[in-house]
Amino acid sequence: MLATGLYAFLAAVTVGFAVAVVKSREIFRATFALLGTLCGVAGLLAFYGATTIAALQVLIYVGAVFVLFLFAILVTDRPAERLFRTGVLPPALALFASAGLAALLIAIVPGMAGKVPGGRIPALAGGVIGRAFLQQYLLTFEVIGVLLLIGLIAAVLIIRKEIRR
């Protein structure tokens, strides 16, 4: 009972902040709302038993990605761009499309969640994931490393070119 309430609370926090990310008029507020969503997702993961992934979520998303977003906004902020402006799709059509997508995705959830008995093996303990990365998924681990290195170099190159101009 308490567990259900806590799950519902964390899910409400996550989705509520995600709505604020989409609907806030100012980019700065939208980014701070993303902080709430990220922490809500981390809480859900931790409470679900995936503590390693939750810790990485806080470390990578809140520690790095969120700060990067704040920095980008502080550098590129202009008052004229702060207002809520809509793009090509009219909001009603976009709302209809994404509400339909949400209804479809939620409709197939019970069929998926009911099929498999939960928690047969504690698969998401930190040691299990670490061993998987160093044995079975060593190639994935190396590819992640190379991907991050290339991303870093690409980011520096893109910005340096513009500064020289």
Next chain:
Amino acid sequence: MTGSTVLLITGALLFSLGTFCLAIHRNAIRILLGIELMLNASILNFTVFSKMYGNVDGGVAAIAVMAAAAAEAAVGLALVFALFALKRHSDLEKTTELSG
């Protein structure tokens, strides 16, 4: 309602909100925020299915998605900086030089 169901429904809602964000916004940073929402939904789903099937594959995939998201944010925001240095705005509707 089990924890898996709650996490899957949260993931579905986050993904739909991400698509909504992509559809209605024109600012590059807000579009990247929508992509982050969708990637978070995928992390939730990978984790849930990993635990449901008692298999570590989904956990590995979730961490790989996180790394991809970090690289994407770095390169994407570098592109926003470059666009801003060039045009003094980050509005993708006004950035039409490469469109056919």
